[in-house]
Amino acid sequence: MIYIYNDYGGTHTTALAAAYHLKEITQSERKLTKEEILNVNYFNKLTKEDSGKIIFHGIDENGDSVYTIGRKSNKLVVPALKNMSLLLHSKYPFNEKIIFSNTSPTVPFVMSMGGFFSRGIKIDFIGVPLLVMGAKQCCDNIFRLVENTKQIGQSSNDEKVIILENEIYK
Template sequence: MIFIYNDYGGTHTTSLAAAFHLKKLPQHVELSKEQILNVEYFNKLKTSDMGTIIFHGIDEDGHSVYSVGRGRSKIFVPGLKNLYELLEKRNNTGERIIFSNTSPTVPLAMTFGGLFSRRLGIDFIGVPLLVKGAKQAAAQIAYLVEQTKQIAKESEHQVVILENKKDFLYP
């Protein structure tokens, strides 16, 4: 099985989701600034990296974990699904793929932090906002990852696209 966490930029909530999925971050505790900033790819990707599918590792069940920034595109993930289905018909690997949207977990502090840090290059404003936003979102992201894993286990579909609307997340 392949898990691909996706959002607008692919560098904040997706990197945190991959880290939670791979058990590189502890759950149910407040993350420190150092833990957040040491997550691989967190706040390190550029706009030019959007669309690049980034490998994060293999989970405890042997499943590959990736992330991708899809920008504003509403057709990027469905396009990847279509491409995968085409390749699957030709090669018949039997591999399942789960796309999970982390965008609903993004708090306002992270949105502005990403704007200042990634878009404007003003890290002294952006990074503290990103850390604050990551701390605010960590529990939601960890929950989203657990729900993604559970749905993946229960689904019999070859390709699953989880939009993870706000009502999907815990209150």
């Protein structure tokens, strides 16, 4: 199975989702610390040039691959990837189910502002604290989104490619 978490920039909620999925960070009663957030692979590290790149994060406990992609505001990226995946499935049969999971619904306003300041206009001293605050606000929702994504992936659904637009998990 292949999991691909996607959102606008591919460097905040997607990085956290991949880290939860791979158990690099774990859910608990407490919020993540600033250090835990900033130490997540790729968190706030990707640039505009990384947009559209499918980034490998690791293999989960079930042997499934976990990736992320920043799709910017282009709503056609994931459907195009789905169609390409289906084309490859038909031309070169393989048994990998592919799950595209949108993390955008988990993004709080403060994280959007942090991403704008830090990644957009390179003002980290304003952006990074906002990103950390936003990550602390949404980490529970991201964890639930990942658990739901994994559950759907493990279901006996015969679809070869699944797109999850998701909703806020409360």
